[in-house]
Amino acid sequence: MGRMVSWCAEAGRGFWRACVVMVVSMLVPAVWGAAVALTVWWGNPWAGMAPFVFACLGTFALSRPVCQVFRGLVRRWTGTVVPAGYREAGPVTRMSTGYWWNGVSYARTAEEAREDQELRNRWTDPATWRDLRFTAIVPVTAGLVAAVPAAGLVVAGVGFARATPVAALGLVVAVAAAPYAWRPVVPVTVRFLGASPSMRLADRVDELTAQRADTTIAQAAEIRRIERDLHDGAQARLVALGMSLATAEKLMDTDPGQAKTLLREARAGATTSLAELRDLVRGISPPVLTERGLVDAVRAMALDSPLSVTVEAGAPPRLDPPIESAVYFGVAELLTNAAKHAHATAVRISLAHDGAALVAEVEDDGRGGAGVRPGGGLEGLRRRLAVFDGTLEISSPADGPTLARMMVPCESS
């Protein structure tokens, strides 16, 4: 009984979807049908010129919305995302002459410039030609199949009206085809609207360019920080140390007491600059990470944390140092967040390598609500991982707990 009901629901949904696919895919053929009908009705072949031109323009105007609708439908029904990949319009700027420049030509107003650019874009964008090809293909593939249930129903209706046995046949066809008729639209859309290799390549180049820019900026900032810390800290202290020693040397004979004080101060200064250098080194590359690798470095971090941290990790393979470093600092940041923002008391860190990727999870018992925001710490972390094609997933409902999952593809060495 339950199966019967669910099958009926499936058939009903399928029928509805098939109808939608049929209507959308037949929009462009309908325009052409109308043009031909007009020509035939006028009876003069030369009068067909105008409807022909209008049909061409209509196809051109409809192709993109139709394709977008198909992408939307496929995404809604199956979850398969087919990226649009249309060319973005560039900026329109005002020149000193008062005219507007859109990268190719001048226009009197910004609007004109934009329209001109859009038209040019549509014309030169390879995606436009792909859309046109799709609008030609889809009616004869997915469109025809999707029309089967509706056609069956029409046949049944007409058959019943005339009381012929064809009616039953039509009904059977309509019901049997209903759950399946819409399905061809998925492979057709994926195959003919999916990203072309060149599109994918262009996306990848954009992504890599952005990553390179991020990395360069981050590195430059890091080097500046190190330089400043050395300049203001250790270097200055060593100069002061030298001065104290020189003074003490001078005072040694005349005022031994004062000299002794200076020497003691000098020793304290040396201790402080050592401590500063140690912190600096730790910020660049934690010693345990260098000496023992990621797992022990994370264990050491857990021991130093004010929270109660448990670390789960199997026998660790050594990975590329940059990846180890990125994951280490990622874990450090997540641990800091757990203490500072989530007010957590206990944290579980797990490190695992599944042969193709390193997976690091940090889960706390805090109040949650963490998210990747533009300019935020997690966004920075995501970008740093992206340099290695790594990903960051955050699950953090408002009342907690927060689970952060970093995944970096890498071969163990």
Added chain:
Amino acid sequence: MRIVVAEDLYLLRDGMVRLLESFGHEVVATAATGPETLDALLKLRPDVSVVDVRMPPTQSDEGLRAALAARREVPGLPVLILSQHVEQLYARELLADGSGGIGYLLKDSVFDAGQFVDALGRVAGGGTAMDPAVIAKLLAGGTTNRRLDRLSEREHSVLGLMAEGLSNQAIARRLFLSDSAISKYTTSLFGKLGITDDDNSNRRVLAVLAYLNDG
């Protein structure tokens, strides 16, 4: 004392040898790599050795590994680890075997040569010398531990100094208190921690650290 110095940087090795000799000790050998260190420790069995954590050929924790390997071979072989940084992780590894004669100090500690040589002597005598930075972290990390919360502030600081490896007399000098006051504090804090008292300072430290490891 017969001492082995293992340190890969010539300047530091040389300075260390000079410092130790100025205090009247004999440096029987120096080593610049992990394998050399292990060799020297096992062949010469010095009274105590000063070992750097990071050494060639791998520039990772070769020195620490050599020290641990030597102590597996000769239990209780006194080793003082001297490092540019101190880590709880390493401290726990060093203390894990439960026998004394272990030290783990920051290189800065040689600035106070007198105290440094004192610590070295303690390690040679089977005691311990732990860096205050490590102890502070160990004690701070134990805040989730209920039993530690019961200690008074004074008992806390006595526990810290005890964990560094100081004797009751030395703790008394540091805190400007009488010996008897210190033994009162130690008795009460042992009671609170549930550790049976023992005059051997080494076992006291190990008890404290073992307790902290449990927590």
